[in-house]
Amino acid sequence: MSTPPAALPVTHIRPGTRAVSFTMQEVWHARELLYFLVWRDVKVRYKQTVLGVAWSVMQPLLTMVVFTIFFGRLAKMPSDGVPYPLFSLAALVPWTYFATAASNGSSSLVGSQHLIAKVYFPRVLVPLAAVLMPAVDLVISFGMLLVLLAWYHVTPGAGVVLLPLYAALGILTAFAVTLWTSALSVRYRDARYVLPFLIQIWLFVTPVAYPASMIPERWRLVYALNPMATVVEGFRTALLGTPSPGSMAAVSIVAVAAALVAGAAYFRSVEGSIVDLA
Amino acid sequence: MPDIAIRIRDLGKRYTIGAREEQHDTLRDQIAAFAARPFRRLAPGGFAASTTIWALKGVSHDIRRGEVVGVIGGNGAGKSTLLKILSRITQPTEGEAEIHGRVGSLLEVGTGFHPDLTGRENVFLNGAILGMRKAEIARKFDDIVAFAEIDQFIDTPVKHYSSGMYVRLGFAVAAHMEPEILIVDEVLAVGDAQFQRKCIGKLNDVSRSGRTVVFVSHNMAAVQRLCTSAILLERGRVVRVGDARSTVAAYLSGAARGGYVAAAPTGAAQILAADLEDTSGRPLEVPVCTEPIVCRIRFVLPERSPGTFIGIGVLSTDGAPIFTSQSEDAGIACPAGPGEFDACVTIPPDTFLAGDFHMALCLWNGGGILDLQEPALSFSVETGSSPLYRGADLRKGYVRVDCGWSVTSSDAVSIEVVG
Numbered sequence: 001m002s003t004p005p006a007a008l009p010v011t012h013i014r015p016g017t018r019a020v021s022f023t024m025q026e027v028w029h030a031r032e033l034l035y036f037l038v039w040r041d042v043k044v045r046y047k048q049t050v051l052g053v054a055w056s057v058m059q060p061l062l063t064m065v066v067f068t069i070f071f072g073r074l075a076k077m078p079s080d081g082v083p084y085p086l087f088s089l090a091a092l093v094p095w096t097y098f099a100t101a102a103s104n105g106s107s108s109l110v111g112s113q114h115l116i117a118k119v120y121f122p123r124v125l126v127p128l129a130a131v132l133m134p135a136v137d138l139v140i141s142f143g144m145l146l147v148l149l150a151w152y153h154v155t156p157g158a159g160v161v162l163l164p165l166y167a168a169l170g171i172l173t174a175f176a177v178t179l180w181t182s183a184l185s186v187r188y189r190d191a192r193y194v195l196p197f198l199i200q201i202w203l204f205v206t207p208v209a210y211p212a213s214m215i216p217e218r219w220r221l222v223y224a225l226n227p228m229a230t231v232v233e234g235f236r237t238a239l240l241g242t243p244s245p246g247s248m249a250a251v252s253i254v255a256v257a258a259a260l261v262a263g264a265a266y267f268r269s270v271e272g273s274i275v276d277l278a
Numbered sequence: 279m280p281d282i283a284i285r286i287r288d289l290g291k292r293y294t295i296g297a298r299e300e301q302h303d304t305l306r307d308q309i310a311a312f313a314a315r316p317f318r319r320l321a322p323g324g325f326a327a328s329t330t331i332w333a334l335k336g337v338s339h340d341i342r343r344g345e346v347v348g349v350i351g352g353n354g355a356g357k358s359t360l361l362k363i364l365s366r367i368t369q370p371t372e373g374e375a376e377i378h379g380r381v382g383s384l385l386e387v388g389t390g391f392h393p394d395l396t397g398r399e400n401v402f403l404n405g406a407i408l409g410m411r412k413a414e415i416a417r418k419f420d421d422i423v424a425f426a427e428i429d430q431f432i433d434t435p436v437k438h439y440s441s442g443m444y445v446r447l448g449f450a451v452a453a454h455m456e457p458e459i460l461i462v463d464e465v466l467a468v469g470d471a472q473f474q475r476k477c478i479g480k481l482n483d484v485s486r487s488g489r490t491v492v493f494v495s496h497n498m499a500a501v502q503r504l505c506t507s508a509i510l511l512e513r514g515r516v517v518r519v520g521d522a523r524s525t526v527a528a529y530l531s532g533a534a535r536g537g538y539v540a541a542a543p544t545g546a547a548q549i550l551a552a553d554l555e556d557t558s559g560r561p562l563e564v565p566v567c568t569e570p571i572v573c574r575i576r577f578v579l580p581e582r583s584p585g586t587f588i589g590i591g592v593l594s595t596d597g598a599p600i601f602t603s604q605s606e607d608a609g610i611a612c613p614a615g616p617g618e619f620d621a622c623v624t625i626p627p628d629t630f631l632a633g634d635f636h637m638a639l640c641l642w643n644g645g646g647i648l649d650l651q652e653p654a655l656s657f658s659v660e661t662g663s664s665p666l667y668r669g670a671d672l673r674k675g676y677v678r679v680d681c682g683w684s685v686t687s688s689d690a691v692s693i694e695v696v697g
């Protein structure tokens with residue numbers, strides 16, 4: 001009993017949403033738990049699957065092959081002067097991350113019901129961990145992208161220093177989506193049927209199979225409301241030297257920031273009743 | 279007030295019954311419900327469609343630092359709800375609680391264990407979930423493994439563990455948390471007797487080190503041994519606060535529980551009341567193993583309904599049925615009615631081992647159930663002084679069965695075989 005009473009933290013438990021909702025400070029305090037949750041998912045994933053690491057490489061690689069045949073060869077899709085396989089893979093690597101993270105994150109709260117019912121921790125760690133886990137796959141598949149770059153003798157220019165920022169924008173986009181979908185799917189179980197469809201549509205409004213330069217100039221900024229457009233174009237700019245997303249980036253950043261703030265507010269309003277709704 | 283660890287004021291938690299129907303699981307339901315909303319109030323009984331119950335209501339209590347408080351009460355008394363609110367797992371509907379110090383809550387052993395991870399990996403994961411720092415877990419790792427007694431299996435995935443090993447490891451991690459306030463729910467109900475003793479010993483150490491413990495248990499012996507005080511809850515309200523011994527006694531005597539009385543007459547066939555009595559018709563406060571228990575059930579049949587039956591079911595405290603009995607067993611059909619009737623069922627002596635039980639009551643006919651109360655009443659059977667029940671701690675189960683036994687020497691047989 002060496003601790004003086006004044007040093008003890010005081011917790012107030014009251015009705016209403018603020019009582020158990022997360023604060024940034026609380027999330028920071030629980031960063032080790034976040035690490036362990038990501039670590040758990042990574043470990044389990046690579047223990048359970050036979051192909052382990054190969055899966056994270058296979059998915060974008062096979063999609064690239066299909067895209068190259070159908071869009072590159074048959075449809076003769078323009079690719080900003082870059083070999084089509086490289087053009088599509090540079091986009092598929094961040095896109096695959098996003099699609100995996102969004103679907104992972106959306107089911108994360110429902111999937112962690114048991115844990116949530118038995119112990120308190122900032123609930124937002126659950127979707128956050130689910131979004132960070134596929135980043136490990138992102139790194140691995142990025143390695144494959146580098147191999148393909150070397151194969152085509154392409155050397156990235158100075159723009160490559162911006163690559164981590166584009167990757168961060170991709171992770172934040174996935175997190176913003178997940179804040180909404182994970183909280184919504186606790187309440188409305190049909191969210192899980194809607195999401196695969198939504199991601200499919202999203203793939204077509206993102207310049208993965210085609211270049212953003214195909215979009216008429218005056219529509220580009222509206223187009224950039226989809227932050228993944230900037231992420232995907234950013235990856236290409238940084239690695240292949242294609243035209244920079246330019247002012248599209250500003251629109252995308254604002255869009256992500258707005259979605260994050262609103263998503264966090266919605267998540268907070270729901271997280272207090274997650275246990276009771278389950 | 280610097281010595282207060284937990285201050286609870288008018289805490290209440292309301293749940294909506296029939297939430298399954300009321301909760302709109304899909305958007306389509308939500309839209310349908312929205313469209314129907316203007317009409318709902320016109321429908322007869324529309325308001326009654328969703329009833330609410332208070333799992334906890336008006337609970338106020340101060341827990342001082344270093345106090346070890348037992349929370350006791352029957353099923354549905356609100357014990358778990360109280361712990362869940364104090365652990366911040368769920369929010370109260372009204373009132374507030376103020377907690378001074380870090381809280382470690384142990385509502386389940388091995389929370390978040392992943393079957394595919396090894397014991398070692400799960401110790402770190404579980405520790406982090408319980409709010410321990412990585413460095414802290416690493417420092418205590420050897421103690422945890424030693425406490426759990428699973429050293430040679432620490433690098434084996436826990437899916438290969440026996441349930442005993444799993445529970446031991448889970449408790450070992452939790453036992454090494456060092457929060458100022460520890461909230462424990464019924465975890466001692468798992469594991470073998472020796473490990474339970476070890477757990478109680480550990481909890482004892484925790485409380486002796488000046489930390490505050492809030493402990494929910496059906497194990498009255500453990501509550502009496504560990505706790506300095508106890509709170510008795512009944513239907514979401516505090517009915518008694520005091521030292522552990524007298525509060526447990528009050529709970530066990532059934533004084534706080536009483537018999538069953540129907541909430542309100544429904545006008546249909548209904549069980550009105552039920553009480554436990556001894557054979558001479560006096561209210562039975564403490565049933566004893568060696569004496570018969572009589573249950574008197576009053577029921578009403580407003581119309582003539584031949585072929586009606588009345589029955590009881592005895593359940594363990596975790597709700598498992600132990601046996602059922604009905605008037606038909608004795609070749610008696612109920613009077614056809616109309617009228618009010620008393621049914622008396624006598625449970626013969628030497629049926630139960632000492633312990634807590636619930637009784638369900640049921641009234642039915644060929645067309646189905648007319649009234650079912652489950653559980654309607656609760657009772658605790660005490661060992662009494664009969665030599666038949668000596669070593670009661672070693673007897674397992676709920677009932678005593680009078681088995682036939684013979685033990686003979688097998689030497690003669692083996693000699694014949696050898697010869």
